[in-house]
Amino acid sequence: MAEPVIKAENLSLTFETNDGPVHALKDISLAINKGEFVSFIGPSGCGKTTFLRVMADLEKPTAGTITVNGVSPEAARMARAYGYVFQAAGLYPWRTIGGNIRLPLEIMGYDKADQAERVKRVLELVDLAGFEKKFPWQLSGGMQQRASIARALAFDADILLMDEPFGALDEIVRDHLNEQLLKLWAKTNKTIAFVTHSIPEAVYLSTKIVVMSPRPGRITDVIDSPLPRERPLDIRDTPEFLEIAHRVRDGLRAGHAYDD
Amino acid sequence: MNWAVFALGFWGVAWWINLRLAKMPRSRVTSFAIPALFGITLLVLWEGAVRGFGVNPVLLPAPSAIAVRFATSIPILWTDFAQTFIKGALSGYLIGCGAAFLTAIAVDRSPFLQKGLLPVGNFVAALPIIGMAPILVMWFGFDWQSKSAVVVVMVFFPMLVNTVQGLQASDHMQRDLMHTYGASYPQALMRLRLPAAMPFVFNGLKICTTLALIGAIVAEFFGSPIKGMGFRISTEVGRLALDMVWAEIAVAALAGSAFYGCVAMIEKAVTFWHPSQRRG
Numbered sequence: 001m002a003e004p005v006i007k008a009e010n011l012s013l014t015f016e017t018n019d020g021p022v023h024a025l026k027d028i029s030l031a032i033n034k035g036e037f038v039s040f041i042g043p044s045g046c047g048k049t050t051f052l053r054v055m056a057d058l059e060k061p062t063a064g065t066i067t068v069n070g071v072s073p074e075a076a077r078m079a080r081a082y083g084y085v086f087q088a089a090g091l092y093p094w095r096t097i098g099g100n101i102r103l104p105l106e107i108m109g110y111d112k113a114d115q116a117e118r119v120k121r122v123l124e125l126v127d128l129a130g131f132e133k134k135f136p137w138q139l140s141g142g143m144q145q146r147a148s149i150a151r152a153l154a155f156d157a158d159i160l161l162m163d164e165p166f167g168a169l170d171e172i173v174r175d176h177l178n179e180q181l182l183k184l185w186a187k188t189n190k191t192i193a194f195v196t197h198s199i200p201e202a203v204y205l206s207t208k209i210v211v212m213s214p215r216p217g218r219i220t221d222v223i224d225s226p227l228p229r230e231r232p233l234d235i236r237d238t239p240e241f242l243e244i245a246h247r248v249r250d251g252l253r254a255g256h257a258y259d260d
Numbered sequence: 261m262n263w264a265v266f267a268l269g270f271w272g273v274a275w276w277i278n279l280r281l282a283k284m285p286r287s288r289v290t291s292f293a294i295p296a297l298f299g300i301t302l303l304v305l306w307e308g309a310v311r312g313f314g315v316n317p318v319l320l321p322a323p324s325a326i327a328v329r330f331a332t333s334i335p336i337l338w339t340d341f342a343q344t345f346i347k348g349a350l351s352g353y354l355i356g357c358g359a360a361f362l363t364a365i366a367v368d369r370s371p372f373l374q375k376g377l378l379p380v381g382n383f384v385a386a387l388p389i390i391g392m393a394p395i396l397v398m399w400f401g402f403d404w405q406s407k408s409a410v411v412v413v414m415v416f417f418p419m420l421v422n423t424v425q426g427l428q429a430s431d432h433m434q435r436d437l438m439h440t441y442g443a444s445y446p447q448a449l450m451r452l453r454l455p456a457a458m459p460f461v462f463n464g465l466k467i468c469t470t471l472a473l474i475g476a477i478v479a480e481f482f483g484s485p486i487k488g489m490g491f492r493i494s495t496e497v498g499r500l501a502l503d504m505v506w507a508e509i510a511v512a513a514l515a516g517s518a519f520y521g522c523v524a525m526i527e528k529a530v531t532f533w534h535p536s537q538r539r540g
Contacts, residue, residue, distance in 0.1 A: 051378045058436055085439040090433045093533040094455045103451060135533060169413055 003070055003087065004031035005159060005191045006055055011064035013050060013217075023216030024050040025061070030210065030219065034158075037185055037192045039202035040210045041248060044257065046219020048195045048210075052161050055193065056084050068159070080108055082159035083152030087167055089144035091136035091151075097123070101151045108155055122150040127183060142173040149181075160192045167197070178204055179233055186229065199252075201229075203244045204236055211248055213255020221251035227250035268306020274301040321503040329503040330510060336492070337511050344489040345405035345515050348476035352411025357419045357468055359412070361461070364423030364447070378424070385417035389475065394482040402483045410479035415468035422467075426460025427453050427486045464529035467521045473512060 015027040015132035025047045032038050033123040040048035053059040054066060068076035076082065083104075091100045100121050105115045123129050136144055143167055152160060164175045178201060185192055196202050202209050203225070211221040225244060227235065233243055274297050281290050281297070303323045308457060309315065310322040330337065367373045393410050400406035430452050438448040480490025489508050496504040531537050 056440055058439060059462050071499070077440060080442060082440070084437070086437070088433060090431075090437055092452065092455065094436065094458075106439045106446050107438075107443045107451070136536075137538065156307075 005034050005036075005136050006030075006032040006068050006193065006220055008051075008054075008066040008068070009064055011051075011054065011061050011066050013054060013059060014062045025054070026216035026218045028064070028219055030222070032191060032193060032208075035189055036208055037194065038208045038210060039194045039196055039206040040212060042212030042217075042252065043203045043214055044197070045214040045217070046212040046255070047164050047214070048212050050217065051106065051212075052163050052193060052195050056082060056161055064162075066078050076104065080104075080155055081157055082161050083155065083157045085145075085149055085160070085162040085165045088166045089136065089141070089148040089251070091144055091147060093136055095135075095148050096132065096135050097128065097136065097139070100136065102145060104151060104155050110155070110236065118154050122153045125153060125187070126150045127180065129199050142169050142177065145169065147178075148231075149184075158190050160190045162194045164195050164197065166201070174198075174201070175233060181205065182231055192199055199245050199248050200236060202233065203241060203248060204233075207247055210246070211251035211255070213252070220255045221247070223247055223251075262312070263308045264312025265349050267305045267312065270304045270308070271301055274304075318500050318502055321506055325503050326506040326510065330507040333504065333507060335415060337489055337507060339487050340508065341491045341515065343404060343485070343487045344407065344476050344480065345473065348407030348479070348488070349472040350530040351404070351412055352408035352476065353468060353472040354414035355408065356415035356472075357465060360416045360419035360464075361423050363416075364427060366422050367420070367424050368427040368453075369445075374424075378421075381417050381420055384413070387413075389414060389478065393475075393479045397479065397483045402485055404488075407476045407479040407484070407488075411472045411475040413473040414471045416472065418467050419464040422460045422464030423457060426457030426464075456503075458527075458531045459536070462523065462531060465523050466520060466527070469523055470516055473516045473519070474528055477512065 008028050009029045011025055011028040012023070015022045028047075028051060040051060042048050050059055054061050055068055055073060057077040066073060067083050069079070071079070090095070092103065095103065101119045101122060102115050105118060110118070119132065120129075123132060126149055126246055128143060128146055130152065131139065131143070131147075136147065139147065145155075145168075149162075149165065166177050169177065182205060194202075194205060206227070207225050209221075209223040209225060210219055211223070212218065213220045223244060226242070227240060276296055278294055281294050284290050297311055300497070305322060306320075307322050310317075321329075363377070367377055388412065392413055396409045397406040400409045420425050434452055434456070435448070438452055443451070477490040477493070481494050482487045484491040489512060493508050496502070496508070528537055
């Protein structure tokens with residue numbers, strides 16, 4: 001068995017605030033293997049985004065250990081081991097779509113010809129060929145988010161960290177992008193960590209679903225999905241799908257139990 | 261009296277035409293014609309009132325008299341313009357804004373400067389320019405260098421504050437993105453912080469255009485060689501040659517508007533992406 005791509009052991013993160021410490025993460029242990037699609041689901045405040053940000057070295061854990069590709073998150077970040085997709089597209093409005101996708105490539109020092117070739121390739125991958133010269137504000141929200149995914153795919157990172165990337169989009173666009181994301185995952189064989197608060201989205205996309213609960217942020221259930229890798233949209237009406245969705249819902253409810 | 265009646269009649273007709281124009285769909289022609297007609301009407305009213313009521317030219321010369329004085333004094337006006345605007349205002353503007361821009365980057369980088377320098381800058385900005393100008397003339401001499409120094413003092417702080425604010429304009433997510441790429445400080449500065457700061461930077465640059473001209477003219481009241489717009493204004497007032505004063509004011513207004521317009525045009529090209537500049 002190969003070493004997991006992301007491995008967290010007894011990971012905790014406590015924010016010191018004026019109202020006392022907030023336990024964003026408490027004793028999180030989890031391993032993500034190569035090529036897995038792992039969703040993190042839970043109510044707001046359960047630490048799912050914080051956990052993703054720890055993987056990305058955007059937050060520092062206060063206790064426990066975490067490795068990404070076998071090294072510390074900081075070393076992984078400096079080695080450009082992952083692409084990060086935020087809740088909003090966050091494209092730079094002064095750059096064209098092509099320019100935005102070129103941004104990480106310029107910073108990482110890819111040569112000009114390689115940059116152009118990669119921009120063209122990832123734009124095709126997210127169905128945005130022909131939009132290279134447009135500015136972000138000339139595109140719809142869904143197209144902007146696709147461009148931001150293209151930006152995260154442009155360089156050779158085999159991990160993709162996605163923080164509710166489709167949260168702000170309407171359901172029809174979201175379905176479409178979910179389908180595209182699965183195809184993309186199959187084509188690129190990346191390891192994906194995906195934060196969401198939508199049960200159908202988590203079940204539809206993932207090979208592994210991590211259910212989390214708040215105060216303190218912790219993992220209440222880890223579900224290995226029995227669904228096949230090939231998933232048409234109507235798989236969501238099958239009994240297997242509904243059964244997993246049910247288990248996720250139970251997990252979420254259990255996490256909430258001693259709130260009421 | 262006929263002149264006054266003519267002016268009032270012209271006003272009425274121009275008003276009527278402008279009302280018609282304003283009702284027409286917006287186009288390049290109407291958006292130019294309406295303010296132009298408005299301006300011409302003001303001049304005609306002014307001319308008519310001065311002629312019709314025989315106003316003393318010391319109190320208010322007629323626009324035609326100012327125009328004649330302007331046309332016959334072009335060499336003097338040009339010398340004054342070169343002395344005050346090009347040598348004094350423009351050099352001070354470039355030095356002051358440039359220094360403020362670089363200081364802003366240093367302030368942004370260092371929390372110590374941010375806490376230490378900004379309050380001091382605030383204090384300096386509160387010093388009255390009327391008090392500072394004679395001191396700077398003492399230090400830097402009567403020629404344009406002291407005018408330039410006054411302009412530097414005047415434009416430095418507004419430019420600094422605007423640029424510092426601009427450098428903080430990029431949002432958290434955009435900065436996190438740079439962080440995930442492992443971008444170095446210069447890379448993040450050139451590719452994110454500075455482009456995001458541009459709307460603020462140009463705001464400062466535009467405010468400073470008018471400040472620069474005011475500073476250069478006022479500074480000449482406290483000592484100057486025998487040329488310059490401020491020098492001319494103060495001496496010609498003494499000689500009751502108010503038409504010359506008005507001609508200098510016209511030069512200042514034209515130069516100031518053109519200066520502002522130039523900066524605004526560059527702004528449009530640089531910050532085309534900003535919601536306030538986007539077309540349609």
